[in-house]
Amino acid sequence: MRILSVVGARPQFVKLAPIATAMNAHAQHLIVHTGQHYDEMMSDVFFKDLGIPVPDFNLGVGSGRHGKQTGTMLAGLEEIFEQERPDWVLVYGDTNSTLAAAIAAVKLHIPLAHLEAGLRSFNRRMPEEHNRVLTDHASDLLLAPTEVAMAHLANEGLAERSSLVGDVMTDVLFRTRETVQARSMALPAGVDTGEYYVSTIHRPDNTDDPARLSQIVDSLARLDKPVVLLAHPRLVDLARRHGLNLSTGAISVAPPLAYPQLINAVMNSAGVITDSGGLQKEAFLLRVPCTTIRPETEWVETVDLGWNVLVSKDLGSLTAVVERPAPAPTTATPYGTGVAAEAVVSALLGGR
Numbered sequence: 001m002r003i004l005s006v007v008g009a010r011p012q013f014v015k016l017a018p019i020a021t022a023m024n025a026h027a028q029h030l031i032v033h034t035g036q037h038y039d040e041m042m043s044d045v046f047f048k049d050l051g052i053p054v055p056d057f058n059l060g061v062g063s064g065r066h067g068k069q070t071g072t073m074l075a076g077l078e079e080i081f082e083q084e085r086p087d088w089v090l091v092y093g094d095t096n097s098t099l100a101a102a103i104a105a106v107k108l109h110i111p112l113a114h115l116e117a118g119l120r121s122f123n124r125r126m127p128e129e130h131n132r133v134l135t136d137h138a139s140d141l142l143l144a145p146t147e148v149a150m151a152h153l154a155n156e157g158l159a160e161r162s163s164l165v166g167d168v169m170t171d172v173l174f175r176t177r178e179t180v181q182a183r184s185m186a187l188p189a190g191v192d193t194g195e196y197y198v199s200t201i202h203r204p205d206n207t208d209d210p211a212r213l214s215q216i217v218d219s220l221a222r223l224d225k226p227v228v229l230l231a232h233p234r235l236v237d238l239a240r241r242h243g244l245n246l247s248t249g250a251i252s253v254a255p256p257l258a259y260p261q262l263i264n265a266v267m268n269s270a271g272v273i274t275d276s277g278g279l280q281k282e283a284f285l286l287r288v289p290c291t292t293i294r295p296e297t298e299w300v301e302t303v304d305l306g307w308n309v310l311v312s313k314d315l316g317s318l319t320a321v322v323e324r325p326a327p328a329p330t331t332a333t334p335y336g337t338g339v340a341a342e343a344v345v346s347a348l349l350g351g352r
């Protein structure tokens with residue numbers, strides 16, 4: 001069997017890693033990188049650290065407006081799919097690369113599988129929400145990470161095509177945690193174990209409006225411990241355009257980290273403040289309290305279990321929320337036990 005994976009953005013490289021390993025023994029696996037993320041620290045370093053094979057194709061699409069970026073990928077992917085005619089196209093998550101590959105596959109009648117199917121924020125302002133809903137409805141096989149995701153798919157009439165496989169990011173995280181613990185890695189510069197926060201902010205809703213970004217930065221600057229702000233290129237770019245200084249008060253700005261360094265930084269921190277999807281879950285799995293600067297989350301289990309608190313409109317409460325008392329311990333495993341990639345490969349090979 002020939003399976004072709006399409007990835008393009010940082011979180012997709014993380015999801016690809018355990019799939020590429022699990023695929024090894026069972027199927028011929030081709031990898032296409034759209035080039036949506038292209039900086040060394042946003043792309044190459046993940047392939048190296050996570051032992052992902054070099055992609056068979058790289059479209060080198062780069063940044064751009066949503067329509068042009070997605071359209072350019074679609075045109076490039078169509079050619080590759082036509083040439084390779086895989087048994088499955090496998091797409092990951094909710095980025096523009098996901099949607100472009102889904103459209104290209106469905107137009108060529110190539111079976112399409114969606115990993116991380118069924119997640120919903122129900123926020124139609126998010127580009128990721130359009131991407132994931134459209135991709136789910138185009139897919140022949142929906143690989144869902146959680147029971148909640150399965151329920152969303154059933155509500156949309158997609159139960160027949162859905163399969164609960166667990167969360168592949170949990171696979172990577174557990175494996176990486178072992179490596180990190182064995183290696184005793186350095187913490188980000190200038191901070192002590194348990195005495196700092198890790199933050200990432202990159203979503204358009206938080207970065208595009210100068211007043212909102214400035215309010216977020218002000219709140220982080222006032223926190224009771226140093227904040228290591230791991231700055232996505234989008235944040236750096238927009239802060240510069242808004243004339244906003246990010247290195248203020250408690251905040252120290254650092255470039256994005258490689259995956260093992262990120263896990264190490266989160267594991268040893270007092271808390272995470274983010275608008276990323278994956279980081280909320282990683283914090284939960286490492287049992288580090290998280291504060292999410294968004295009105296909703298797709299990873300509702302992190303909130304229900306008390307490890308994640310959402311702050312959106314009332315940014316004035318951000319400091320108090322971050323400095324809240326530690327949540328009650330839990331042994332719940334809503335994201336599986338770290339063996340999702342094997343389940344994905346079995347589903348693709350035949351038995352759902």
Ligand code: UD1
Binds near residue numbers: 010036063277
């Ligand atoms: C994309 C995904 C988002 C995901 C995020 C992870 C979409 C719609 N969004 O958002 O779901 O959470 O990736 O990081 O697909 N840039 C660089 N170098 C890079 C990549 C980007 O400088 O390697 C800059 C460019 O200025 C670019 C901006 O970041 O315009 C945004 O990049 P883009 O890929 O459009 O979206 P992200 O915000 O990264």
